[in-house]
Every structure is written in C-alpha cells, then in structure tokens.
Amino acid sequence: MIKIHWHPYSTYSRRVMIALLEKHIPHELVTVDMAARKHREPEYLSVNPYGRVPTLEEDGFLLYESNAILTYLEATHPEPALVPADARGRAVVDMHMRLCDLQMARQAGIIIFPKRFLPKERWDEKAMAQAKGEIERHLAILDSQLDGREYLVADRYSLAEVSYTPFVQFLPVMEIAPPPAVAAWVARMLDRPSARQTAPAQ
Amino acid sequence: MIKIHWHPYSTYSRRVMIALLEKHIPHELVTVDMAARKHREPEYLSVNPYGRVPTLEEDGFLLYESNAILTYLEATHPEPALVPADARGRAVVDMHMRLCDLQMARQAGIIIFPKRFLPKERWDEKAMAQAKGEIERHLAILDSQLDGREYLVADRYSLAEVSYTPFVQFLPVMEIAPPPAVAAWVARMLDRPSARQTAPAQ
Secondary structure, rough: EEEEEEEEOOHHHHHHHHHHHHHOOEEEEEEEEOOHHHHHHHHOOOOOOOOOOOEEEEEEEEEOOHHHHHHHHHHOOOOOOOOOOOOHHHHHHHHHHHHHHHHHHHHHHHHHHHHHOHHHOOOOOOOOHHHHHHHHHHHHHHHHOOOOOOOOOOOOOHHHHHHHHHHHHHOOOOOOOOOHHHHHHHHHHHHHHHHHHHOOOO | EEEEOOOOOOOOHHHHHHHHOOOOOOOOEOOOOOOOOHHHHHHOOOOOOOOOOEEEEEEEEEEEEEEHHHHHHHHOOOOOOOOOOOOOHHHHHHHHHHHHHHHHHHHHHHHHHHHOOOHHOOOOHHHHHHHHHHHHHHHHHHHHHHOOOOOOOOOOOOHHHHHHHHHHHHOOOOOOOOOHHHHHHOOOOOOOHHHOOOOOOO
C-alpha cells in the first residue's frame, strides 16, 4: 500500500492527492503535524531530509519532490494515462512540470504562505511583489501557448495540469488577474472532480 | 539531426553537452549570441519564450529546460543507459535532478554569474551569502546520502550526476568547501571524459 506523508494545507501535497484520485490508486495518508514542527524532528527527517511534504513511502521505498512522485505514479499506474503516448508529448509535459516548479510554485509560496499564515507586519512585501511580477510574466507566456487550446499538451488534461492546479487555485489570494486563455484553463482545471474534492478550506 | 541552441558559458547547456557525449548522439550546435542579447530578440524568443539556453530543436519539435532535454534524450536514445532499469531507480534519479535545480542550480547562478561577469560593486552580497548557505545545507544532505557510495543512485553514474556536474565545477568559485563524500563524488564526476571535454575555460 502506498503511504503518503502529507499536510492538508500543503499545495505540493495536493498535487499528489489529485493524481491519486485521477488514477484511483489506493493509498494511506499520514498527516505530518507541521504546526507542532514534527517535520523538523529526526523521525520525519529520516523520511525526508528536507523536512518537506509530500513524501511517498511504499514497502520501505522513499520518494520525495512532488513532481517526481507524479512521474513515478504515472510509470507504475499508467492507466488512466495522464501523459501522451509519444516521447515528444511526454517530454513537453515534463518540461511544463519543471517550469511550474521553477517559474510559479516557488514564487507562489513566497506570496501565499505569509498571506495565509503570517500577520501583515511580518510580510516581506518587496519579495512578494517581485514574485508576483515573475508569475505574471510566466502567465503571459502560458497565455500565448494556451491560445485556442483547452490544455497545455496535446490538448488533453495531463500531469502538467495536475502540477499547476494547487497553485492557480491561489491566484485570487495572490491578487493576480490571469490573462484570458489562462483564466479559461484555470476554470477548467478547478472544475475537475479531483480538484473539487481536494480544494483547500476557504 | 538534433540541433542544440546553446552558449559555451551556460552551465545548463553543459548538462546537455555531457549527455550528448555520453550517449554518442550526433548533433549540431547553434550558439546564441547572448553578449549581443540575441536571446532577447523575437527570433530566439520564438524558439524559447523564456530567452534561455539550451533549447533542443529536432524536425520542428522544440524542447527547453535542460533536465527535460536530458530525460527526452534518455527516452529516445536509451543506450548507453544513464538511468537504472527499474521504476524506483528511475524515480530517484528524477528526484535528484529536480533537487539539483531547486536546491543548487538556481542558488549557484546567484553566486556564479556576478563572480564571473560583473564588477564587484554590482554584486548583491546579501543574496549571494544566502544562496551559499542554502547550497551548503543541501551538500550536507547529499554528503550523508553519498557516504560509502560512488554515485547518488544505484551506485552508478546517472543523469543525476549529469545534472550536477556543471554546477559542482564552480564550488571553488563559490568558495564552498564540500564535505568529504561530496568532495570525492565531485572529483569522480569532473574526471569523466565527458566532463573534461566540456570543462569551461578558466
């Protein structure tokens, strides 16, 4: 049985939850009590030395980095497929997953975490404004790529969308108004049953 | 014929060069004249909207993000293999490649670029010190994982090492003294013919 160490507020954990639902994969959830800083204690650091969630555990096999977990689930549970069948299509999904981490997820964390969990006097507003600008420039690129399409790759829902869903959920919190093709894509993703079932509490 | 848009000073491009050599893949190089800011002009932005190198081009197919290119080359040119045969081994290689980007490559760029190309009065020394601390904490984790092993995954040279090679090359420039198991691993990687042939000019 696949065990997922996670936290319900974790955007990265939500990626894995969505993939597990989309693929109907039986699993067991282990909540890491991050409020009590259990993720910084030796027991969890022996599972994930970075002290982050999610981590997949399966018969003693440990894997972290949410996009690596998604790729592993795809390799081990190929149906229903969340990547195209051909090498080029798979490569483009992989590229978009990496770009989601590098150009959006990290920057979103800089904005979302303080806005959700810290009093305003502790916000680093300069860093937050810079992160917002980076996301806006990235969304402008996605907008031109999405123009006339429903999804990023081969016009079908893929792991690229699984990666993006938890982060685009917070565009309103980040006060980012997405350009039109991105806005339609976001609405499409958030309307999926796997997204609705994993939506964070407001 | 695979065409690689690259620049000889680009650490990310060097990853792809190493994989091409390791796999004996015929290719054509197109140098993007970054000094003349050609990477910011519409012609190159139509190849890679982020204006970065490397980009792979093959019969009109375009792929960027160096680790996505490495994964694509592995899928399309599986011999000699630079990943293990099993899904778990492949997943751990994938995880390390992502961690290289998230915990080392970005931070290395913050330090290396100014040190190589900018006068000292333009250095952001606070950001550089923070990046150095992040790399040092990451190398401490790698050190415990490498203890008693020659390579990160399944004790064989893999795409994880291909990803790391261009960045660990600059540890001396970054004034980072690696812990012992990392130091031995770095020496092993940099001694490979593919690393020697692609070593940057001093």
